[in-house]
Amino acid sequence: MKPASQSINQTAETIKPTNNTKEQKVSRRQFFYILVQTQIGVGILSLPNELHAVSRQDGWISLLVAGVVLPIVLLILWLIAKRYEDLTFFQINEKLFGKWGGRAFSLLYSCYFVSVGVLIVLLFGRMISLWVLPNTPFWVMAVCIVTVGVYLTNGGLLVLARFYTMVSLLLLLLITLSFYSLQEAHWMYLLPIGESGITKIILGAKEALLSFFGFFVSIVIFSRVEGSVKERFKTMLQAHFFVTFFYLLTLIISYTFFSTKEITFVPEPILYMLKSFELPFIARIDLFFISMWFVSVATSFTTYLYMAGQGLKEVFRLKTAKRANVFISLIIVASASLIGYDMTKMETFTKYVIQSGFIFTFYIPPFILIVALVRRRIQKERDEG
Amino acid sequence: MGFIRRLLLGDHEKLQDREFINQNDEPEYPSSTKLADNVNYLMHEFHNTNDLRIRILNKGNASLLYIESLVDQGKIHETIFRPLEFNEVDSIGEIPSAKHTLNLEESIRGLLKGHAIYMEDGRKTIAQFAVTSSFNRSTEEPQNEKVVRGSHDGFIENLMVNINLIRRRIQNRDLTIKYYKLGKKTNTNVALVFLDGVTDPELIQEIETRLNYISSDMIHSPGYVEEFIEDNTKSPFPQMLNTERPDRVVAAIMEGRVAIMTEGTPTTLIAPSTFFSFYQASDDYNMRWFTGTFVRLIRLTSFVIAIGLPAFYIAVVSFHFEVIPDELVIPVKQSINEIAYPPLIEALVMVVIIELIREAGIRLPQPIGQTIGIVGGLVIGDAVVRAGLVSNLMVIVVALTAIASFVVPSNELSTTLRFLTFPLIFLAGTLGFIGITFGFMMILIHLTRLESFGVPYLAPVAPLRFKDLKDTFIRVPIYMMNKRPRDSRAVQMEAIGPSREWKQIEKSSQSDEAGKSINQPDGGNNKTDK
Structure with a gap:
């Protein structure tokens, strides 16, 4: 009896429950789902149509090109994050660009995240008014999604991660629904492969990159993920390829269901396709699909809200991001309501956000990396001197 | 002999009776040698209450005090007067079973517990005799948690009997009980029950701290304790499991959880509890695991039906009529x-x-209660439809919802579910499917944010832990639940060792035999050949 109880005591000492959820790290599986849920979101419905506008039925090749190119950017982000393993992205900024420069930089990034948030709300509201609730005023939809976002973000990163992991079950459901439609696929529609030519395909790839913008969250939360630096990079890649696969599936399904001519007339191919199916006990599967899509949109929105909130928290040295989150979401609701369903305003806004998206997620990270490298070189020389 | 043995071998340390309350904090009032002073003090402290009986013995030189309503007259006779009658002792003060004290305050506590105290003129020592009477109902099965198979006893209002029921089931020295006196005026006994070495010591400490913070005049029911110590009071979801079944409490304790029991109520609180523990019933473990899993799945579906079905129906009827297949549209x-x-x-x-x-x-009393069910359910339901106030389908939907909400084995959660129906009905009535999705998301986020004593409420789904799903949506065979679930915060994970290895031994011996039986004919042939 004695030795047994001793061993019990030992285990009691070694296993320490971590009560403090704030400082707890996110597991790699949760990291994976955060990345996936952030990237798959508002764009999934219109992606097939938008890609088709550029590279026609070869849109899926464009996507593959984008999917192959993007890991380079991931590598750059990783190289930055790995240098400052314990710092958040905003803290890295301050380290590299000095106190005020870094803060200004972080503030710019926060503004970018906020504007993406606004864009998500806008696209979401438009889609809902087109497909489900034509008479509902815009601000109601905006308040809906923002409420979910604030409530989720204020729970902290851990709650965010847990929730994303849980709702990823819906992705499985979406994939199953998609496979159901494969029985009506006409593979002939994909032919001739490579008709649009290399330039068009490359241009399409640029378009396709848009739907991967969410990957930027990987550097923001990098320091709060468990595991070695290399393992985390592996998870980033896994998530990226999962997302690519998921997009590829939607593209192929829509391109095989609708012919090249038809697809120009359907802005949301997946929904139109589901609309045509009828299960014995339920019709209009598209409505259910949209309800599930709402969850995906809400998760992407929440991530941007989270990032913006963390940015503000760092810039203004707040204790928690809660107030900042509420403040940001008020701004988002207000500015989104200003644009509302107005198509022309929305298009200009979208254009700006996409441009700044390219700047903030593709052009600036290499610059940050260079600054980091230069600083390290200077540091070294100083140490040697 | 005894004296010499003690002198040589004993350590000469006088042990004292162990009390579970810290005596340093208790007030002290030394007893006097004058009997009248003592009696007067007690009379004064009890405000001359009429059920304090004072029996004068020895021609006015001694007195026996007790609170009439708390003691058993038979026991008084048995323990105090019988030894006198049989001349075993000369005076009551010398009866060996008595507990002696010099503190009048302590004797007050004794009186309140139902002890009788004996004081003599000229002596300071007060003798106390435990003659408490208690009236217990039998430990029959609780009405609200019946099972088909398995144990059929339940807790009652007496803490000692309840702990006895647990100790009988766990005969282990590690089973530890800690008493607390809560309620400044009521002095209610509260007991923490846990298995030392399995339960996380930090969890126990956490619960102790929270219990010690309670400063209330009375602890009336487990609901009081629950609201004082639970993590989040601004939540419709119960964060501690309530049960009246000893087998359920024992199972929880064995998993490394802590049971909190209160004197005067059969309901026991279990902490930490997760959402899925509210969907487990003792029955599940007595069924075949196939049927157990089946029933689990039905119960968890009932969660969605109970909060979502009316909302879904409203959304379909008032917003998304196109969801109904063609054949159903007309009806x-x-x-x-x-x-x-x-x-x-x-x-x-x-x-x-x-x-x-x-x-x-x-x-209402039971016979009338049933009548109400019939009048309410059948008569009103039928009349309301005929009068054209409510549609047939709505009656079906609402009835199904009510039934689904009663499927949950826990009463509190069932109430919560029926309460949550309302916001979802409103959301569905204003925003259709989007409203429902919004409502469900908010509920799920709320559940993800909730914690019960440092354990995520939705564990093991959020955070996801595949290994612990074995006792949530499904119920795997018992021998496969060999590790304790993470959500009980147990420090000793191993619960079941290899228990079905006999099967492999049997198999291997069978194959051995089969091998032999193949070989044997050869051997036999060889023999016959030789």
């Missing part, structure tokens, strides 16, 4: 065409009626 339309009110009002009225019937059924 549905026919049933709701004649109704004057919008589906939202219809649903609210019906749900409220169901709640009224349920509440009335609980408060």
Whole structure:
């Protein structure tokens, strides 16, 4: 009896429950789902149509090109994050660009995240008014999604991660629904492969990159993920390829269901396709699909809200991001309501956000990396001197 | 002999009776040698209450005090007067079973516990005798947690009997019980029960701290304790499991959880509890695991039905009529065409009626309660439809919802579910499917944010832990639940060692035999050949 109880005591000492959820790290599986849920979101419905506008039925090749190119950017982000393993992205900024420069930089990034948030709300509201609730005023939809976002973000990163992991079950459901439609696929529609030519395909790839913008969250939360630096990079890649696969599936399904001519007339191919199916006990599967899509949109929105909130928290040295989150979401609701369903305003806004998206997620990270490298070189020389 | 042995071998340390309260904090009032002073002090402290009996013995030189309503007269006779009658002792003060004290305050506590105290003129020592009477009902199965197979006893209002029921089931020295006195005026006994070495010591410490913070005049019921120590009071979801079943409490303790029991109530609180523990019933473990899993799945589906079905129906009828397949459109339309009110009002009225019937059924004595069920359910239901106030389909939907909400083995969660129906009905009535998705998301986020004593409420789903799913949506065979679930915070994970290895041994021996039987004919042939 004695030795047994001793061993019990030992285990009691070694296993320490971590009560403090704030400082707890996110597991790699949760990291994976955060990345996936952030990237798959508002764009999934219109992606097939938008890609088709550029590279026609070869849109899926464009996507593959984008999917192959993007890991380079991931590598750059990783190289930055790995240098400052314990710092958040905003803290890295301050380290590299000095106190005020870094803060200004972080503030710019926060503004970018906020504007993406606004864009998500806008696209979401438009889609809902087109497909489900034509008479509902815009601000109601905006308040809906923002409420979910604030409530989720204020729970902290851990709650965010847990929730994303849980709702990823819906992705499985979406994939199953998609496979159901494969029985009506006409593979002939994909032919001739490579008709649009290399330039068009490359241009399409640029378009396709848009739907991967969410990957930027990987550097923001990098320091709060468990595991070695290399393992985390592996998870980033896994998530990226999962997302690519998921997009590829939607593209192929829509391109095989609708012919090249038809697809120009359907802005949301997946929904139109589901609309045509009828299960014995339920019709209009598209409505259910949209309800599930709402969850995906809400998760992407929440991530941007989270990032913006963390940015503000760092810039203004707040204790928690809660107030900042509420403040940001008020701004988002207000500015989104200003644009509302107005198509022309929305298009200009979208254009700006996409441009700044390219700047903030593709052009600036290499610059940050260079600054980091230069600083390290200077540091070294100083140490040697 | 005894004296010499003690002198040589003993350590000469005088042990004292162990009390579970810290005596340093208790007030002290030394007893006097004058009997009248002592008696007067006690009379004064008890405000001359009439049930304090003072029996004068020895021609006025000694007295026996007790609170009439708390003691058993038979026991007084047995322990105090019988030894005198049989001349075993010369005076009551010398009876060996007595507990002696010099503190009048302590004797007051004794009196309140139902002890009798004996004082003599000229002596300071007060002798106390435990002669408490207690009236217990039998430990029969609780009405609200019946099972088909398994143990059929339940807790009662007496803490000692309840702990006895647990100790009988766990005969282990590690089973530890800690007493607390809560309620500044009521001095209610509260007991923490846990298995030392399995339960996380930090968890126990956490619960102790929270219990010690309670500063209330009375602890009336487990609901009091629950609201004082639970993590988040601003939540409709119960964060501690309530049960009256000893087998359930024992199972929880064995998993490394802590049971909190209160004197005067059969309900025991279990901490930490997760959402899925509210869906487990003792029955599940007595069934075949196939059927156990099946029942689990039905129960968890009932969660979605109970909070979502009326909302779904309203959303379909008032927003998304196109969701209904062609064959069903006409019957549905026919049933709701004649109704004057919008589906939202219809649903609210019906749900409220169901709640009224349920509440009335609980408060009334049983025979009348059933009548209410029949009058409410059948008569009103039928009449309401005929009068054209509510549609047929709505009655079906609301009735199904009510049934689904009663499937949950836990009463509190069932109430929560019926409460959550209302916001979802409103959301569905204003925003259709989007409203429902919004509502469900908010509920799920809330559940993800909740924690019960440092354990995520939705564990093991959020955070996801595949290994612990074995006792949530499904119920795997018992021998496969060899590790304790993470959500109990147990420090010793191993619960079941290899228990079905006999199967492999049997198999291997069978194959050995089979091998032999193949070989044997050869051997036999060889023999015959030789």
